[in-house]
Amino acid sequence: MEFQFENFSSFLAMNGHGPYVWAAYGVALLVLVALVAVPVLRQKKLRQEFDRQLRQEEARRRTAKQREVQQEPVTPA
Amino acid sequence: MSWQWFHRLGSPRWFYQKTSVWLPWLGTASLLLLAVGIAWGLGFAPEDFKQGNSYRIIYIHVPAAFLALAGYYIMAICGAIGLIWKMKLSFVVMRAAAPIGAALTFIALFTGAVWGKPTWGTYWVWDARITSMLILFFLYLGVMALSGAFAREQSGDKASALLALVGTVNIPIIYKSVDWWFTLHQPATLKLTEASTIDPSMFYPLITMIAGFYLFYAWVLTLHTRSLILQREWRTQWVRELLGQSAPAAKV
Numbered sequence: 001m002e003f004q005f006e007n008f009s010s011f012l013a014m015n016g017h018g019p020y021v022w023a024a025y026g027v028a029l030l031v032l033v034a035l036v037a038v039p040v041l042r043q044k045k046l047r048q049e050f051d052r053q054l055r056q057e058e059a060r061r062r063t064a065k066q067r068e069v070q071q072e073p074v075t076p077a
Numbered sequence: 078m079s080w081q082w083f084h085r086l087g088s089p090r091w092f093y094q095k096t097s098v099w100l101p102w103l104g105t106a107s108l109l110l111l112a113v114g115i116a117w118g119l120g121f122a123p124e125d126f127k128q129g130n131s132y133r134i135i136y137i138h139v140p141a142a143f144l145a146l147a148g149y150y151i152m153a154i155c156g157a158i159g160l161i162w163k164m165k166l167s168f169v170v171m172r173a174a175a176p177i178g179a180a181l182t183f184i185a186l187f188t189g190a191v192w193g194k195p196t197w198g199t200y201w202v203w204d205a206r207i208t209s210m211l212i213l214f215f216l217y218l219g220v221m222a223l224s225g226a227f228a229r230e231q232s233g234d235k236a237s238a239l240l241a242l243v244g245t246v247n248i249p250i251i252y253k254s255v256d257w258w259f260t261l262h263q264p265a266t267l268k269l270t271e272a273s274t275i276d277p278s279m280f281y282p283l284i285t286m287i288a289g290f291y292l293f294y295a296w297v298l299t300l301h302t303r304s305l306i307l308q309r310e311w312r313t314q315w316v317r318e319l320l321g322q323s324a325p326a327a328k329v
Contacts, residue, residue, distance in 0.1 A: 001121050001278075011120065014130035020195050024134045024188040025119070028141065031180050032111075032293065038176070039300040046307050050320045 087164040089306040090315045096299050103296040110289030117282035125279075134192040136283060139266065140290035142185035145213060146248055148178035148294060152220065153245045156238030166302075168234040169309065171241065172224050173301035177294065179217035186210055197261050205254035206262040209247060216244040230309070 005011040014021050085091050118136030125132035152174035159167035189207065190200040201207070224237035255264045266283075267273045273280060310316045 003120050004122070004124060005120065014133070015124075017129055017131040017133075017195055020131050020191050021119070021133050024137055024191045025115070027187055028137045028184045031184050035177060035180050035297045036300065039297070039304040042304040043307065046304070046311075047320060054321070 087162070087166050089166050089169065089310055090313075092166055093303055093306050093319075096303060100296070100299060103292060103299065107289055107292035107296050110285055110292060114282055114286035114289050117285060122279050122282045123276075128196055131192060131195040134188050135266070135279075136286045138185060138188040138192060139283060140287045141181045141188065142210070143287055144290050144294045145178055145181040145185050145210075146251060147291075148174055148181060148298075149213065149216070149241075149245065149248055151298075152178060152217075153241040156241040159234060160238050160242075166306075168238065169305050170298070170302050171220075171234075171238060173298055173305055175217055175220040175224065175237075175241075177297055177301060179214060179221065181294075182210060182214040182217060186214060193261075202261050204260040204262060205258040206251065206260055209251045209254050212247055213244075213251060216240070216247060220244075 012018055012022070114136060118133055122133070122136075124130055152171050155167045155171040155174065158164055159171060186207075189210075193202070194200050220237045220241050223240055224233045227233040227236065254260065255262050266275050267280075275283065307316060307320075
């Protein structure tokens with residue numbers, strides 16, 4: 001088994017079929033990369049959304065606690 | 078016989094935890110095989126005496142078409158399992174398989190068109206093989222659209238599973254189209270029952286690419302399924318525990 005082309009430029013040219021071969025491989029690879037990227041990005045987005053909600057819950061709990069503490073002396077006897 | 082394994086298989090949580098171990102192995106193996114196969118097919122396999130270098134597109138075209146068809150079976154069978162046994166996970170896999178199948182069918186159609194220009198003198202002909210592949214593409218898009226068209230997720234599951242099942246009629250037609258009708262498309266290169274009409278020096282890189290595509294499919298299907306599981310099981314306790322583990326805000 002040996003490399004079928006004399007040099008890099010003849011490898012790119014593919015005896016005149018270069019544009020077809022490279023277009024086919026290029027587009028196919030782009031689609032394959034997108035297939036991996038879509039779920040990875042979706043997962044990342046879900047994680048960020050989850051963290052945001054968690055922080056909100058935490059903040060809400062904290063303000064509720066503070067209000068409780070502040071309100072106590074104000075309550076009429 | 079205990080059916081416990083079958084019920085466990087239907088649990089999204091079990092699937093999510095099991096597959097996190099497989100994922101890196103699947104990904105590495107598939108990328109390795111694809112890299113070797115592409116270099117082999119593009120640079121080291123001999124030139125075709127009739128089609129010249131344009132034939133090198135076969136190393137993308139045939140594996141993508143293989144998986145586009147196999148992926149449809151996977152999608153339809155998952156839809157059937159979901160309908161019959163009401164298995165939640167099965168519908169999730171079906172939903173995950175639809176965009177992957179559409180992408181692979183698109184690759185097969187696109188590389189076929191680009192290959193057709195130097196070989197047949199045209200990008201597109203309305204012959205049996207190509208038209209039935211285009212129908213497959215629309216079936217995938219249909220399943221995707223239908224599964225998202227309902228406010229209730231379960232209705233989308235059922236409707237798109239039915240469409241996927243009805244669409245399986247198309248698969249044998251695609252397989253047999255090159256034998257049944259007169260067509261520009263060449264007959265199958267690889268055959269199960271008889272000797273393949275391809276030289277070993279071209280066959281080995283092709284089989285490498287097919288293996289690589291199969292592993293890639295398994296990898297990507299798992300990735301898609303996992304992300305859909307998280308989306309669906311958003312409010313459940315196990316997802317909260319799982320995500321909460323590494324969330325900085327949780328450590329208060």
